[in-house]
Amino acid sequence: MALASVLNSDCADFSFDTCQPFGFGSEPGQSSLGFEARSLDGLSFSVKSALSAGDEDGVERKIEFLHGTTTLAFKFQHGVIVAVDSRATAGSYIASQTVKKVIEINPYLLGTMAGGAADCSFWERLLARQCRIYELRNKERISVAAASKLLANMVYQYKGMGLSMGTMVCGWDKRGPGLYYVDSEGNRVCGDLFAVGSGSMYAYGVMDSGLRQDLNVEEACELGRRAIYQATYRDAYSGGQVNLYHVHSEGWTRISQEDVLMLHQQYKDQA
């Protein structure tokens, strides 16, 4: 499996044998992708008790992974706009307000992060490595379709084992702007517009009402920013700052990073 082979190469003694029959199919706390807890068949530890330690004091102490988000991306005539929030939650505790949810795979490919923070950053970092290997072997940049397929195939091997990842692979290749949604369930779809995360419904509302094909770059950025802002306003698990990127034919550019509080003041003054 991909995970074992990568980790085997550097640390011979510390590899984890992923061929064992037990897998922990539960993601405690919130899952923005609606992932369900599974019970195990066969040997070893029951899923729920293994991941919840020390119940005797009455407080359920689960191992909390980082979760909760709003991310969106849409295509328009000048490329792809990618906008994300920056909040990471562990249960109901806000672990960080300054998480980077856009992963720069290479100078012309971006990946967004929604779901389990460790899952997204690990697999997308692995994707960056695979894309680089492709470039070296084929002397040509990898296409967005191929990159997203690589990611989808990597995580498909772990389907049902509890990975939680909902990502959008955005880039520009010889076919023009590319946008794919890939998740840990095995979905991989091409589209013009996606929003992923616990705040995605709010973002869809704003985006759908404002999206036209003839937007210019300024207007498209503002639409993405507004959509994330509205999602952070209504979704408790989204917040922090709005990070905005624009993918065009030369690659991607970081447009802005604005605190949601500043945006709130700005929109209030405008109204």
Add this chain to the structure above:
Amino acid sequence: MLSMQNFGDNGKMKDYHYTGPVEHRFSPYAFNGGTVLAVAGEDFAIVASDTRLSEGYSIHSRDSPKCYKLTDTTVIGCSGFHGDCLTLTKIIDARLKMYKHSNNKTMTSGAIAAMLSTILYSRRFFPYYVYNIIGGLDEEGKGAVYSFDPVGSYQRDTYKAGGSASAMLQPLLDNQIGFKNMEGVQHVPLTKDKAVQLVKDVFISAAERDVYTGDALRICIITKEGINEQTLPLRKD
């Protein structure tokens, strides 16, 4: 350790006539408490932890610090399940040695953080129940703090609290070091002495309100001169 789930659960009355089979559940994890904190300054970093090791209603030890020295410029603080903390630090030490032998140089803080992320993720389906915070100096000599979740997601911060009292300490740090959302306040850069005093005050407060934090405070101050360790007593109750 056997999970304590069968011992008079939650004050419910036990059925005296029940003689059938009882399911005993084995939990591979235990929660041993403890709080860790790290602060990064302009040219220093501080990693502090309490020294209480507890389980359930008992205290196993009053002198079990949670800071472990990795290199001359890096200290890691680990809290959560003590068994996993010990194994994880052993693994990190071994990997540091391997790196030193193959690359003929000591690992930098950033490199240790990236490596720890992959070590934690390699156990994605049976995680190390440890909340890690690495504090040290980066290649330019500036203070760096890296905070992790149990499966390896990490980021660089200026300050971070982890462990049982983290939810109490983090807001206080946001206010005193980050000046978050405060109007009309001058952002003064943090000096080493002020940072050490703040860390002491913050742990004294944590010991007041968190049962798993107390006994003593171990502070490691990392500067380019080396690592200076101080111990301060805290509430023992």
